[in-house]
Amino acid sequence: MRTAVYIDGFNLYYRALKGTPFKWLNIHTLCESVLPKSLKIHEVNYYTARVSGRINPNSPRDQHLYLKALSSLANVKIHFGSFQTQNKWMFLNQPVNLRPGGQGALSPNPKYACVVKTEEKGSDVNLGVHMVRDAFMGKFDHIAVITNDTDLAEPLRIVTQEAKLPVTLICPTNRAAATLSNHATHVRHLTGYLSANQFIPRLVLPDGSVVIKPSDW
Secondary structure (H helix, E strand, C coil): CEEEEEEEHHHHHHHHHCCCCCCCECHHHHHHHHCCCCCEEEEEEEEECCCCCCCCCCHHHHHHHHHHHHCCCCCEEEEECEEEEEEEEEECCCCCEECCCEECCCCCCCCEEEEEEEEEECHHHHHHHHHHHHHHHCCCCEEEEECCCHHHHHHHHHHHHHCCCCEEEEECCCCCCHHHHCCCCEEEECCCCCCCCECCCEEECCCCCEEECCCCC
């Protein structure tokens, strides 16, 4: 069966990769390992956004190297959303907790604070729209999705119930959200597959350039 894979990059990172030594992940071999051998993967769509260095100055560089590594995979397409950063007033938990330093008294005790809020926009919307579009266009016989984001429940329902296409939900955690699994034809998990599907530390790209795994990964 002709299969397309749609990967929610940030959900995969925060649910399965952050804090692990498995971030140098080959997403194509990962999908081949998780899915049945009878499925032929024609396309892997990876949805992400360019990160900032506000918290970790190395993050943009590390992400850039990883995206270059992904570019060495012939059937992987990278789709970008964007990050929006703005100052926003938000209500504070009472009593106020301070970090570092733990709980502390402020005078006068504030109820609101202006915070720097960063939100990723577009990735999950693009994933859902592209998945539904491809299903109704008949580009593939089967769809696989790596996510545990419940915002994608409705696109999954449309693909399975209205486009009548089988969907395999590949959950990055041990327990899939019920609103997603209820609309999936099959459910699989990434547990046990990450360590065996890593890029080699030093990659030579088709143009002859070299990409080396970040030292802090």
